[in-house]
Amino acid sequence: xxxDPVAYSFTLYVAGPTERxxxxxxxxxxxxxxxxxxxxxxxxxxxxxxxxxxxxxxVLATPTVIRHTPPPERRVIGDLESQRSVRALGLPDQGGPPxxxxxx
Amino acid sequence: MTDPPPAGGGPGGERGSAQPCRSxxxxxxxxxxxxxxxxxxxxxxxxxxxxVIRLCNPAAxxxxxxxxxxxxxxxxxxxxxxxxxxxxxxxxPSGAARVVDMRVTATNAAGERLHIATLRDVTERxxxxxxxxxxxxxxxxxxxxxxxxxxGPLAAxxxxxxxxxxxxxxxxxxxxxxxxxxxxxxxxxLQTLVRRRLTAARIDARATHxxxxxxxxxxxxxxxxxxxxxxxxxxxxxxxxxxxxxVDRGDFREMLVNYLENAFTYGRPPxxxxxxxxxxxxxxxxxxxxPGVPPDFVPRLFRRFSRAPDAVRNAEGTGLxxxxxxxxxxxxxxxxxxxxxxxxxxxxxxxxLRRGPPVQEPPEEGRLTPRSDxxxxxx
Numbered sequence: 001x002x003x004d005p006v007a008y009s010f011t012l013y014v015a016g017p018t019e020r021x022x023x024x025x026x027x028x029x030x031x032x033x034x035x036x037x038x039x040x041x042x043x044x045x046x047x048x049x050x051x052x053x054x055x056x057x058x059v060l061a062t063p064t065v066i067r068h069t070p071p072p073e074r075r076v077i078g079d080l081e082s083q084r085s086v087r088a089l090g091l092p093d094q095g096g097p098p099x100x101x102x103x104x
Numbered sequence: 105m106t107d108p109p110p111a112g113g114g115p116g117g118e119r120g121s122a123q124p125c126r127s128x129x130x131x132x133x134x135x136x137x138x139x140x141x142x143x144x145x146x147x148x149x150x151x152x153x154x155x156v157i158r159l160c161n162p163a164a165x166x167x168x169x170x171x172x173x174x175x176x177x178x179x180x181x182x183x184x185x186x187x188x189x190x191x192x193x194x195x196x197p198s199g200a201a202r203v204v205d206m207r208v209t210a211t212n213a214a215g216e217r218l219h220i221a222t223l224r225d226v227t228e229r230x231x232x233x234x235x236x237x238x239x240x241x242x243x244x245x246x247x248x249x250x251x252x253x254x255x256g257p258l259a260a261x262x263x264x265x266x267x268x269x270x271x272x273x274x275x276x277x278x279x280x281x282x283x284x285x286x287x288x289x290x291x292x293x294l295q296t297l298v299r300r301r302l303t304a305a306r307i308d309a310r311a312t313h314x315x316x317x318x319x320x321x322x323x324x325x326x327x328x329x330x331x332x333x334x335x336x337x338x339x340x341x342x343x344x345x346x347x348x349x350x351v352d353r354g355d356f357r358e359m360l361v362n363y364l365e366n367a368f369t370y371g372r373p374p375x376x377x378x379x380x381x382x383x384x385x386x387x388x389x390x391x392x393x394x395p396g397v398p399p400d401f402v403p404r405l406f407r408r409f410s411r412a413p414d415a416v417r418n419a420e421g422t423g424l425x426x427x428x429x430x431x432x433x434x435x436x437x438x439x440x441x442x443x444x445x446x447x448x449x450x451x452x453x454x455x456x457l458r459r460g461p462p463v464q465e466p467p468e469e470g471r472l473t474p475r476s477d478x479x480x481x482x483x
Contacts, residue, residue: 015193015201051199060168062193062201064181075155077181078190078206088182 008032008040008091009069015062016048024063027080035091065089147204147223149175150213155182158218167204167223169196183208183221191226203227246304249423253297257290264290296365300424303358304408307431314352314436316461321347321379321386328360335364338373347379349386350458355432359440362425363390363453370394371451381459385438388455396444396451405442406430429455437462 012028014021025044032040047054047062057066067074067089076088086093147164149157157180165172184190185208193201204223211218264287268280275283322343329336349356360377367375371392378389397405408427430440433455443452 015195020191020193047195048199048201051195054195055197058178059195060170060175060178060180061195061204066181075179075181076184077155078184078192078208079186080184081186082184084184088184 006041008036011043011045011066013045013047013059013062013064024080028065031091149180149221150218151180153217155180167225168194183219203230250301257294260290261287303428304424316350316352316436318348319351319353319356321349325377335368338375340374340376343379344381347381347386350460351436355436359429359432359455362429366425367392385456386459389452391450391452393450397442402442
């Protein structure tokens with residue numbers, strides 16, 4: 001199967017350089033690398049630096065991931081470690097579930 | 105009317121029955137109150153399969169800092185918790201964050217699948233944990249610094265005592281007297297270190313209440329000079345007759361002694377104690393004729409554990425003396441700061457004290473509360 005190079009695009013909203021933010025960033029990257037390698041892009045928005053973006057996109061809590069493409073938009077909040085995250089983000093259920101956080 | 109989701113503190117729910125009621129447990133669907141979640145202490149939001157908030161209770165509105173009408177219909181996101189609970193940050197309208205534990209269960213209500221996110225505020229708990237970690241780190245540093253400070257004088261006393269014991273018979277009377285004086289000198293140094301440590305601990309613990317009283321300044325200063333020993337002859341005092349400070353005597357003694365020790369350790373005699381009454385306050389300046397303080401070090405001068413990079417190598421310094429002076433001065437409604445003496449060279453360490461009781465006590469009055477902007481210079 002040939003995928004569009006950026007078939008999946010996400011925005012991850014975090015709050016400051018905390019352990020929680022780092023874990024969310026690593027987990028999302030791990031999910032994408034194991035499910036849609038090479039055809040995804042992730043933008044990270046720190047709401048403490050860009051509060052206007054949080055308001056504009058009605059982000060009520062962090063970490064929140066918004067999947068922009070493919071449509072429809074999906075939004076997930078909380079841990080990104082479980083198999084439920086894969087389903088919630090609409091990622092292909094292949095390549096095995098993410099078990100561990102990606103080591104950075 | 106929609107049946108209430110059973111999870112998250114319903115009438116028979118475990119959480120609802122075990123926790124005190126913080127606010128009325130009513131789930132709100134944007135138009136009417138649709139269910140009573142009796143005694144719910146946590147914020148509860150019910151989201152649909154699209155992650156849109158369909159219901160929330162007043163506690164949730166309070167946690168988000170937004171009215172329920174704004175929350176219902178808003179895209180919260182599909183809540184995912186890997187284990188029992190996940191920690192998330194709520195983004196408040198002010199831009200601040202509130203840390204909550206989120207637990208998620210699912211239920212069917214009116215034929216619709218709903219995911220119930222129960223939110224418990226743990227901001228204070230997290231803040232307390234961070235403060236505790238910082239306090240423990242500081243305590244480790246304090247113990248390490250104290251051990252380092254005490255080791256030198258103790259080792260010297262040990263060597264001197266062994267010399268007296270093992271070679272006492274071969275020593276002249278003059279040599280024995282010299283050794284005894286050196287033991288006394290190092291013991292006094294240890295006493296100074298311990299005294300400062302205890303004062304710092306008292307300030308940290310905010311354990312001591314300030315007991316201000318009218319103190320005749322000239323008499324008080326002369327008493328301190330009498331305790332100063334041979335250094336007293338190198339001190340000049342100028343003080344208006346009848347000058348009175350409204351200050352805790354113990355704190356005043358600690359402040360003045362620390363300034364004098366600082367002058368003799370890092371400055372050079374002669375040392376002057378100059379008291380003036382410029383306005384409603386009384387000011388005390390301890391001046392020395394040493395090299396002064398490097399300008400780039402002045403902002404850090406009154407910070408804890410702060411010592412000038414070119415401080416005398418063998419001077420007994422804890423980096424606590426000036427910090428103690430400022431903390432005590434501010435606790436008593438005054439202040440402490442440094443002034444260079446450009447014309448004649450040297451340094452002036454200044455103290456502002458009250459001359460009488462304040463008209464209205466501020467809320468924190470009477471407790472030792474060093475301000476957070478230490479090192480910012482004169483107020």
